[in-house]
Amino acid sequence: MTDTLHLRLAPEAAQVTTLLDALEAYAEAQELPMKAASRLVLLADELAANVVMHARGATFFAVDVSRGPDAVTFTLTDDGPEYDPLGRGEANTDASLEERALGGLGVHFVEKLASSAHWRREAGHNIFTITLDAAAE
Amino acid sequence: MQITSSKSGALNVATLEGRLDTATAAEAEVTLIGMLAAPGMVLDMTQVRYVSSAGLRILLKLAKEAKAKGAAYSLVGLQPAVREVFEISGFDKIIPSYATLAEAVAA
Numbered sequence: 201m202t203d204t205l206h207l208r209l210a211p212e213a214a215q216v217t218t219l220l221d222a223l224e225a226y227a228e229a230q231e232l233p234m235k236a237a238s239r240l241v242l243l244a245d246e247l248a249a250n251v252v253m254h255a256r257g258a259t260f261f262a263v264d265v266s267r268g269p270d271a272v273t274f275t276l277t278d279d280g281p282e283y284d285p286l287g288r289g290e291a292n293t294d295a296s297l298e299e300r301a302l303g304g305l306g307v308h309f310v311e312k313l314a315s316s317a318h319w320r321r322e323a324g325h326n327i328f329t330i331t332l333d334a335a336a337e
Numbered sequence: 338m339q340i341t342s343s344k345s346g347a348l349n350v351a352t353l354e355g356r357l358d359t360a361t362a363a364e365a366e367v368t369l370i371g372m373l374a375a376p377g378m379v380l381d382m383t384q385v386r387y388v389s390s391a392g393l394r395i396l397l398k399l400a401k402e403a404k405a406k407g408a409a410y411s412l413v414g415l416q417p418a419v420r421e422v423f424e425i426s427g428f429d430k431i432i433p434s435y436a437t438l439a440e441a442v443a444a
Contacts, residue, residue, distance in 0.1 A: 213359070213360055216358075216359060217360045220356065220360075224386075234417060234418060235417060235418050238416075238418030238421075239418065242358075242422065245356075245359055246359075249389075249391065305393065305426060306389075308425065308426070309389075309422065
């Protein structure tokens with residue numbers, strides 16, 4: 201059993217499902233309590249779906265998960281256009297009302313459920329890291 | 338996401354199982370819309386591990402459809418992780434939910 205998970209996937213809807221299946225298996229292998237596991241899968245879904253739906257020109261997204269005694273760390277990397285999920289920059293005025301509301305809600309979940317969240321841009325990649333309370337029941 | 342249907346009196350009961358996420362929400366919506374008719378329906382969420390924002394959106398859409406049709410609509414058996422998402426998003430105030438099917442039917 202390994203304590204880390206690494207996946208590199210194509211930015212397609214079916215690959216998000218692959219990701220979530222892998223995360224559920226990881227959570228079970230790590231014996232994460234229910235809420236910690238659900239939050240991990242939920243936030244991964246929100247963030248990966250954002251890449252699949254909005255990162256124009258992205259050729260991949262990669263996920264790295266690791267855990268310590270108190271926290272699970274999840275990092276999502278993609279090579280799409282610069283995008284900070286936490287940014288308070290320009291609103292996406294090209295998106296439909298539904299799309300914007302959806303995106304906002306996903307980020308809202310990140311802000312409420314993650315212990316910390318951090319975004320950086322490096323060599324043409326968005327790297328978004330969140331930590332979760334590994335003991336959340 | 339598996340959905341099985343049954344009845345409780347005159348109400349349609351849709352029992353969902355699995356994840357209601359970005360990938361499964363669209364298909365679930367089609368199935369559930371098809372089950373939505375007066376006098377109403379109850380969604381049994383006891384076996385739903387989690388709901389993402391895409392899932393919330395279709396649950397809300399169904400609530401609006403139900404209202405338009407004058408049909409009852411409620412959720413039953415929200416698991417802690419799902420309840421948490423409902424509370425964070427404020428959806429707990431706009432979509433009725435109950436602990437058990439009996440309570441939902443009686444409402």
